[in-house]
Amino acid sequence: MTKNVVVIGGGASGIEASRRLRDLGYSPVLVEKEDHLGGHLASWNRLFPQMIPAKDILKSLTSDMKGIEVFLNTEVISINRLKDSYVVKFSNGLSAQVKAILITTGFTLFPAQKKQEYGYGIYDRVITNADLEAWFNGNKDKRVTDPQVIGFVHCVGSRDEKAGNRQCSKVCCATAVKQAIEIKEKFPDAVVYCFYMDLRMFGRGYEDMYLKAQKDYGIRFLRGRVSEVSEDINGRLVVKADDTLLGKPVKISMDLLVLMSGMIAPESNMELSKMLKVLPGEDGFFSPANAISNPTLSNRDGVFFAGAATGPKTMPETLSEGRAAALEIDSYLKRVGD
Amino acid sequence: MIFQGKQKIWSEYQKDIPEDHYFYVRSCIRQSFFPASEKTFLDIVKGELGKDFFETPHHTTCGGIAYHAEAVPQETMMTIIARQFALMTENGYENYVCSCITSFGLYTEVMEDWREFPELEAKIRENLWKATKREFKVPKYLAHASDIIYKFRNEIAERAKFRLVNHKTGAPLKVVEHIGCHYSKMFPSKGVGGAEYPYVLAGMIESWGGEVIDYPERRHCCGFGFRQYLVKANRGYSMSNTYKKFESMEPFEPDMIITNCPGCPYFLDRWQYVIAEQTGKTYGKDGYGIPVFTYEEVAGLVLGYDPWDLGLQTHQVAVEPLLDKMGVPYKPEEKYKGVGGKVIVPPEFPMNIKCC
Amino acid sequence: MVNFGYGLTPSSAVKIIEGEDKLYRKLCEMEPDVKKCMACGSCAASCTAGDFTEMNLRKLILSLQRGYYQQALPMVKNCMLCGKCNIVCPRGINTRHLIMSIQKIYNL
Structure with missing residues (x-):
């Protein structure tokens, strides 16, 4: 044998x-x-x-x-x-x-269109972490066109029983911070938000990356889950979330929203x-x-x-x-x- | 906006709505809010389409308003509903259709509850037997009346005398569709099109020639919210929610709003008056508001029914600008006449919102 | 205008409009460490004034970031500049200096 x-x-x-x-x-x-x-x-x-x-x-x-x-x-x-x-x-x-x-x-990556309220596949400027990596790899994507305000939504389809997925996907927090830094390098004038629930910076060097994102790149971290996304008359995204640390609902107009699809x-x-x-x-x-x-x-x-x-x-x-x-x-x- | 993305979702949330033979129950409040809507519904399904829709004067409220205002316990509400089902069973029907969205939500909730907890259903059967000596079968199919009009939207379009199109320019009218919260927000799979992008009204609008507007606060509640409105101290919240919707849809310059709930058309209509009287702001052109309709009224207009027979004179916001756009003829002098041309006193007119 | 006995309630949502946070950007220039805040709340937990007043440095920084300063700024007058938050900040932000810069930039 x-x-x-x-x-x-x-x-x-x-x-x-x-x-x-x-x-x-x-x-x-x-x-x-x-x-x-x-x-x-x-x-x-x-x-x-x-x-x-x-x-x-x-x-x-x-x-x-x-x-x-x-x-x-x-x-x-x-x-x-x-x-x-x-x-x-x-x-x-x-x-x-x-x-x-x-x-x-x-x-496999959680199919982001399942979280219908985020409008992936419906609104023109909503993409996923995988789409953004493809764009970094040089793939053309007209959804990424000179964005002024960019948002990253953590935990899309992770830690979400309604999405049938209770577990944490472990790497998306660090991926979001990484991608936030990378996109800020491409569009230095853009304002970048990360909507997170907890930031799980568990590995060596991850916390430094988080600090760098704040200090050197001015990425803004907003603790709270996005509730819904819609489009205004100019085609800009209207993103609603709860700023849990401020204790107030927030509403931000954005040009690009990146959904951090979790691992399933x-x-x-x-x-x-x-x-x-x-x-x-x-x-x-x-x-x-x-x-x-x-x-x-x-x-x-x-x-x-x-x-x-x-x-x-x-x-x-x-x-x-x-x-x-x-x-x-x-x-x-x-x-x-x- | 990627239209195909929505179509994909719509294809995933389709209901197999039976063609015929329904037991019809009315809403508690629609007959005073929009008195001709339910009659128009029956005229269309029975008269135009020749279907079998049965109703009985013995039916009551579903108990929804009392239940949602926490005035009656769940068991009481369920027993009321069991009695309605008993009436359906006694009259030999299996398909149940209700005019009210809150009823639809409640019936869905009750049927799901009984499916999950059969012992609860057994208890309600016992309650009903003790109280009325009646027995019931759970409906084979539960529909909301808007599902029926949705199902026959193309048949209605074939018979259309007027379309949701500006008859002078040929441009489609811009239509806001507003879905009652209890239609599919609780059970997305029970509504045509699901919860986030419901298709039940959008389908009618497309079929009748209009263009659907998707504005940022589209999913938001009309503001009724039961206790928000029922308690006067909270009424400001109710109106603020409506205000939020109007502020959000204003840039899209909608020609009309279509709704499928008893409360929504009422609040979207009447709050425009209150907002105008309090702040001076109106959302239509030239000091008018944006006219708000039930889907039956719109179906009636499309089919060429007389606007005053449809009860459009009971709206707060004037409907005439829309009738003019659609090319629907109407006699202004007949607007406030009663049955048989009886002259009744016209209403008092508001200060800030134009009402023809 | 008619008085109905109730009226519109202003929205509690914070509308974040980019380009309207010029003052915060100025603050970042003068006090770059403010960007390092991770909203842990150590400052607020140790705050002498916070026990008795609205003062909450964590909330203040967030409010300034969101352009929500008009509602948040009044809390600053309660700060006694004792410096306890300065000792506890895990990101080593000179919070005392930061508060003084906030007072300068926002004309308090």
């Missing part, structure tokens, strides 16, 4: 785990449903707080893919358990018999979890057997997790988990005998 491992999901943690498995002497099969590797990393522009270009990271990640079988535009159709292995069938007609499967399915579990997790017989949590993300001692282990032999498949994570966390999962699979396969 070949020393195969199937890695489902070709985002950052999937790539990193595959490379490490290859280095350990295995022949991983990396399955990606899109036509390119990199997941969300491939569409992002720069990463906080060091502002490292995403394409540099992706480039170094994918620089050496030798020994890794990559299936693009491919999905997993079925997984069958044999005595001590799994038969995984792919939509490209191929299949693999393996003793270990690594789930690196990551996340991909819908395909349900299908995958049925095939693997590992139940996702209430939030749709996979649950490790022990989230503290080893977040890469599932409660099923031979099934492993890495990255945002088990919940929102930052890029360095995702990459570390990819590496950790490779080591974990290696010791598992040595134990059961590959």
